[in-house]
Amino acid sequence: MQRHEVTLTVNGRTSTVSVEPRKLLVDVLREDLGLSGAHIGCEHGVCGTCTVLRDGRSIRSCTTFAVQVDGAEIRTVEGLADGAELHPLQDEFWDKQGLQCGFCTPGMLMRACEIVEQKPDVSREEVREGIASNLCRCTGYQFITDAVCAAAARMHSGSSETSGAQA
Amino acid sequence: MKPPPFQYAAPTSVAEAVELLAAHADDDARTLAGGQSLVPLMNFRLAQPGYLVDLGRIEELTRIRTDGDTLVIGAMVRQSDAEHAPEVALRAPLLAEALGYVAHPPVRNSGTVGGSIAHADPAAELPAVALALDAELVVVGPQGTRTVRAADFFVGPFATAIEAGEILTEVRFPRRDGGQSFVEFARTHGNFALVGVASVIETDGATIARASIAMSGVAPVPVRATAAEETLAGSAPDDASIRAAVDAAVAGLSPSGDAHGSAETRTDIARSYLRRGIELALTRAQDRR
Amino acid sequence: MTTTDRPAAPPVRTHKEDRTWVGRSIRRVEDPKFLRGRGGYIGDMTVPGMLYAAVLRSPHAHAVIAGIDVVEALAAPGVHAVITGEQAAELCDPLPDFGPNPAAHTWRCLAVDKVRYVGEGVAVVVADSRYLAEDALALIEVEYEPLPAVVDPERALEDGAPLVHDDLGSNCAYERTFDFGDVERDFAEADVIVTDRLRWHRSGGQPLETVGAVADFDHATGALTVHTNSLSFTSYLFMVAGTMKIPANKLDIRPVPAGGSFGSKLFATKPAVIAGMCSRQVGRPVQYLEDRVDNMSNCDHHGSDRVYDVRLAVMRDGTIRGVDIDTVEDYGAYIQFGVGHHGNALAQVVGPYAMTSVRYRVRAALTNKNQQGAYRGFGSEVNNWMLEQMVDKAARELDLDPVELRRRNFIREFPHFIPTGNVYDSGDYDAVLDKALELSEYKRWRIEQAKAREEGRCIGIGLITAQERSVFSATEFWFWFDEPGAPVTSMPESVTLKVDATGGITATLYSCAFWGNSPETMVAQLVAEEFDCDPHDVSIVYQGSKNGLPATGPGGSRTTVMLAGAVEGATAKIKAKALRAAAHLLEANPDDLEWVDGGYQVKGVPEQRKSLADIAVMLHLFKHSFPEDMESGLEDSKVFDHPYTTMPSADRTDLGVFYPFMGHACHVPVVEVDLETGSVSFLAYAAVHDCGTLVNPRSLAGHIVGGTAQGIGTALYEEFVYDDDGQLLTSSFLDYLIPSAMEVPELRIAHHETPSPYTLHGIKGGGEGGRMMAPAAINVAVNDALAHLGVRVTELPITPDRLRAAIRAAESARGRE
């Protein structure tokens, strides 16, 4: 089978992998690059557990062939924290219990990341509508909404202050 | 749910893409746009093209421009780019409004305007918009370029006037005045709609001058509600006219049912959303004046 | 049996009053790895040399398998093995099955001879990658001879219906009628008998992560190691070994975190067995991870699917005397848990109401559908829905206020034995109701409703009061039979606590799976409460089944109560040893010492003190400083058995105590119905739950919201729709509609705490709460919105289609008048 060289900059680190054209981006991230944060929930674009950012915008990595994003800048959940320090979104998800089983969490965090980066003063209603792109089977979304709003407020006010949590 | 194998090329020009399609016709070559319909189908192995020509690297297809009064959208313009483009808001607010109903932002960040129209899902928003706005679809193939009117473009569920080996390159939306609205009924947010209604209504003083209304989800292809348009044209912009128009449109409908709605329920919903869509377009037309 | 000769209840406990950690919404100790995308789910696991399996699913609902040709598939690139159903039947015995008479409806990991539902597996391919495995599936040629399918449960029970299992001779896997209390008298004396026919269609847990397993069979030792996100009934894993035809002591099943379960991963043996069988066949580790279509169509975990004919005996003043329930349940093609779902319902069949009699007839129908498993509520949520619809209908027929009618019938004295024999340990239903009326602004909404109605808008308020049983025991699975095959009574949970030489505490959980609940946080908080440490400093590990102590795992909202009992027991043993050690070190009498703030000290002399760390280091390293009989180390375990189970009576007029810790809730959704489209939207939603003493209030609130979201799915959106030929029409997330953030409203939540007299701190379980209540409440709300139009919906989910049909029917009935 014909293989293609694909170069991706993932969380700031550039790698080249040789893949079959049919290989889905989510599988390249998980298998070839060892980044298992993007999950597989449905493989038909609905659930959002595979959501990553391509050039700053959220996409489904299960309905994207890796060859299509050759040369792109990809961000995944693994790139959110700064070493020991959690990203405000992660910290607030923890504090507000915006997760239960955690399976939707990486995709949800990346979608939330796009939402708060696009609109720092995002409203609670906009957060709700925004995260409707991603399913969560556990939380009923309320505490996720709490967490995204709290993180947005923190990021917007420019305070680098975290609630002191390290994980 | 992994896609079947295929060969792949990502040309940088339309000409090259057309050549590749011709050269690999025997492998059931197909174009790949944003992949938001095609890749799920391949993951389910409901589509098994042997060769994919990825249009994603063709710069010329990613532009939004104006040509006189006409808004021209390149086939590979991402749905979310079109949704937020100022030219679209200004010249085809109907399209911008409809795009807000197409799936969710992460899907729209990949999915393209051309891909949605070429895919021709009977429940999709953009085909109905193209029909309501009398868009022209520019298609390039081995025989050159041709332009197809939206009215002639959608020939069946998931079937269009695009012939094997051809590529949709542009969608041209002629300028339309008046009020525009897109409304739809979907069971859950962002899912495919049971019924969608695209309306453009121009008023002229105390009467409705012209109405264009297209519907999705009620037939194998998007359809114009011609009877409603004719009823509205020349009549007063009031509830009675709207009711008459809705009745006229509904009388001509025979949607088929599925797990989400029987034919009867779809007709009920169509009746409701036709009214909402026409009312909204009319209000906007009057606000504009 | 009368109340007087019931076996004794456990002793009533006095609960510690000033709790430090229990009752605090601390950050969950599980979360950091998930937040960083390092959850370690089964799909994240790679083992050197691992291969991948994929299953070929039947496209037919019912067909004879006339032949399978695997030659081409075997020759395909990267393929290591292809195993057909016939070969699998040689390699493995039938799957573990708790159903009635399993030999008459034998269930295997792959179909043999005939397929019985769309999606049933017929062959499995093992290949270098999942991509290649799926390529090879396409090359397998199966010759099917289609048979007529039976998809309607009532039709399935009629004579002449196509037989799902020829060996059974009918499609009725189980039938029995139970009378509890004097049903005849209550119905004879009733002023009014309210009747209805109700239909609950099937939905399912559908966690975002599917079921999977990584199996590694070692031919050198004959040992099989399986990592899996399912199989929480760890005490029953010997049954899986039996299926695999290996000695039970050669099987090690190790839990990995699950991306949600909601019951669906309780005992999902099939993927583990398929992976194990493949690994044994190819001699390499094999991963079998369902894809979404497998998980929707071949998961063995669809939820309840019931038809009810119900009669409620009511007095003119609103007193409910008894209920007569006749239900047919569509189990699908197999019946792995028997009618346990109805045992569950019988635990709280009368709701919070002081009825005196119950008749319960159940018929289990087999059809050409994917079989049932467990889904949050395990059949009790359906009973709650049914009962609340009946109570609501009674209020309308008697023209009584629905809130007052409920209140009039509340049970107020505890412990209370209901007619089936189960006990309600404690509760305060008036308090919960009062809180809910206030929280929901019930009165204001009634005014809003009247105003809206004048404008032609249809607003409905759906107040329901219902039960939330917790901590199941095993009898519910077998009291159905006079001579049960396996009358098991043990459903324990175990914990080992180890205090290391520095005083650090590690808790070992025995296959008590994490699947989105918070076992680690619960144990950490409980341990912290006992030892006065920070819960985030408690380390938690899981043990595989091979070296495990007896454990049952989550299910029936039992985790927290059972872990608490085990933690308490292990703590007591450790503290006893620590006390003795401290007394020795302080040269004091143990009776003169007291536990204060993480150590033992002489009463009234705080400077005479040994912290846990002081004691631990001595016990670990200085054995010879202690009396001869003291062993080194500070570690102990507790196997905690179900604290309150009693046996059913021989004649089954009393089923005994099997679900004693009874939670309660009141849900009040306010909905608006769009008459034109038949869609339902929420204007408000309030929920008050009483699950006894709370360990982590925010976690429980999370379960309430999440469960309510699922209940909204069940009530309005989710359905596995099979057509008349048995084709599954909703086998993707585009058609099986899981509510998104836009379908789920903001909830107002309040807790009430009525401690259980019988558990540590008075904790009750609460993992299923939201879904136990929401479907009932939403249905009541929709009917409340439409009652003035003569519309009453008796079928879930309430889709636009069903609602429009009901509205059209009412309109044409009015037209005829």
Ligand SMILES: Cc1cc2nc3c(=O)[nH]c(=O)nc-3n(C[C@H](O)[C@H](O)[C@H](O)COP(=O)(O)OP(=O)(O)OC[C@H]3O[C@@H](n4cnc5c(N)ncnc54)[C@H](O)[C@@H]3O)c2cc1C
């Ligand atoms: C979860 C989910 C929800 C969705 N919901 C909606 C919805 O509500 N409404 C809706 O309308 N859509 C919906 N979609 C589909 C989405 O809008 C797709 O983006 C769109 O239908 C196809 O566009 P694409 O660019 O992704 O095309 P692709 O998937 O790449 O292509 C689709 C088809 O069109 C052909 N094609 C594409 N471009 C061209 C071209 N330029 N010339 C010739 N042929 C071409 C391809 O060969 C292919 O057959 C949804 C998708 C998902 C995954």
Ligand code: FES
């Ligand atoms: S796995 Fe990609 S959207 Fe579900």
Ligand code: FES
């Ligand atoms: S936390 Fe389990 S799916 Fe969201």
